[in-house]
Amino acid sequence: MAKRWEECTEEDILQANIEKYDSEHIVNFYKDFEEPRYSYIEYNVIFKAVTDMLEKTLDHSLRAVDLCGGAGKAAFVLKSCAPECKVTLVDLSEKMLAIAREMIAKNNIQEIDVVQADAFSFLDSEGEYDLIVFSSAIHHFKEPLGLLKSAADRLSENGVIITIADPTTITKSRRYQFFRFLAAGSEHKKQMIKQMFSPNSGANNADFDMAEYQTYTGIDDRELARGVRDIGLSPLLHLRYPAGEPYMVKIMPYLGLCWAFSLVLGKSENRVPAAVVDKLKQDIRREMPFRFKYI
Ligand SMILES: C[S@@+](CC[C@H](N)C(=O)[O-])C[C@H]1O[C@@H](n2cnc3c(N)ncnc32)[C@H](O)[C@@H]1O
Structure with a gap:
């Protein structure tokens, strides 16, 4: 019988991710998925503000890692925000990385190294980085704090x-579920209804998709932001924002649906002056084209 989430180890979840990101339909989704540029806007805004801040403190080209980077979405945005930066794109799935390699060749993007590895093995190896990005990634781990601790050691x-x-955790709310349902296409709506009434649905079910478990339960981002202090990190920024299609991100904040979060974490020992953090916040506030909130 399949294990329940509580019984799963980080190793079990890694295995679930290996299987998931080797499957044809998931890989094809990333291959075919031409998101409108606008839906990366929060990436552009946050990465630009952070790389500008970092580049002021560095006497070398910025060294960045897009960890669990899949088909390279974050890596490509990083290169567009800071063209001189050297990016290492790491993922466990060779098929996801193959999509990234195609994009790199097609657009002749320089200075992106592509590495197939699982996140912990990569972080256990040598190397020092000025920026480590996890895009849509930490919810694929049992203990995001453990992952962040390993990443902190490489900074x-x-x-x-x-x-x-x-x-x-807003994604668990009925309000969010209802809005998602309203916004879905008719085929997707049918699937959602079917799933709702299936006896095997729900995050507590033993057959639940382990790789995606925390997509459905959400992460308690406030607790995480507190927890990072115990592993030598301090939140410089903590945002909640409404990810999704362009028209939805305009509406969601008014319905209390800033359901995604982003953290920018520095080393606690390295006190970033308040003026620098304020500027970071203002730069992001000025450029973001939809409502979001700082926590
Ligand atoms: C939701 S996708 C996000 C991909 C990409 N970062 C993005 O924003 O489009 C999650 C990615 O994490 C990768 N992944 C999951 N667990 C991993 C692990 N333990 N080590 C490395 N990559 C992992 C998967 O292969 C997949 O490409």
Whole structure:
């Protein structure tokens, strides 16, 4: 019988992710998925503000990692925000990385190294980075704090970690579920109804998709932001924002549905001056084209 989430180890979840991101339909989704540029806007805004801040403190090209980077979405945005930066794109799935390699070749993008590895093995190896990005990634781990701790050990003196595009626990709410249902296409609506009435549905079910478990439960982002202090990190920024299609992100904040979160984390020992953090916040506030909130 399949294990329940509580019984799963980080190793079990890694295995579920290996299987998931090797499957044809998931990989094809990323291959065919031409998101409108606008839906990356929060990536552009946050990465631009953070890389500008970092580049002021560095005497070398920024060294960044897009960890669990899949088909390279975050890596490509990073290159567009800071063209001089060297990016290492890491993922466990060779098929996801193959999509990224095609994009790199097609657009002749320089200075992106592509590495197939699981996140913990990569972080256990040598190397120091000024920026480590987890895009839609930390919810694929049993203990996001353990992952962030390993990442913190790889940071350079002024280095920071960005987590982006992870779900908060708002995704569990009926309000969010209802809005998602309204916004879905008719085929998707049918699937959702079917799932709702299936005896095997729900996050507490033993057959539940382990790789995606925390997409449905959400992450308690406030607790995470408190928890990072115990592993030598401090939140410079903590945002909640409404990820999704362009028209939805305009509406969601008015319905209390800033359901995704992003953290920018620095080393606690490296006190970033308040004026620098304020500027970071203002830059992001000025450029973001939809409502969001700082926590
Ligand atoms: C939701 S996708 C996000 C991909 C990409 N970061 C993005 O924003 O489009 C999650 C990715 O995490 C990768 N992944 C999951 N667990 C991993 C692990 N333990 N080590 C490395 N990659 C992992 C998967 O292969 C997949 O590509």
